[in-house]
Amino acid sequence: MRDPSGWSRTRHARDDAQQVLPAASGGIEYHLRDLATALAERSDCEVRAIVAKRGPATVTETIDGVEVTRLRRVFAYASTPVVFGMTRVISAEAARTPIRPT
Secondary structure, three states: OEOOOOOEOOOOHHHHHHHOOOOOOOHHHHHHHHHHHHHHOOOOOOEEEEEEEOOOOOEEEEEOOEEEEEEEOOEEEOOEEEOOOHHHHHHHHHHHOOOOOO
């Protein structure tokens, strides 16, 4: 189900916490969503999130100014999503984005 803001809400946080952004029903997912959207509202921030999801393919979309890339979850172990290639995608993102000193 989607609420009017475009963020999905699911019944099983442990199963869909992999979707983190949009938030599942757990507290950390809501916190991440709120933090990401607040940062995206600033003119000096580009915000991207790389998360896991259920489903057949990788999906990238922009929600409330946050670029969200959802990678396909292969399975979950102890309520933790296992995504082959997550490290590679995070490394590529780190190389893509220069870290600006504050």
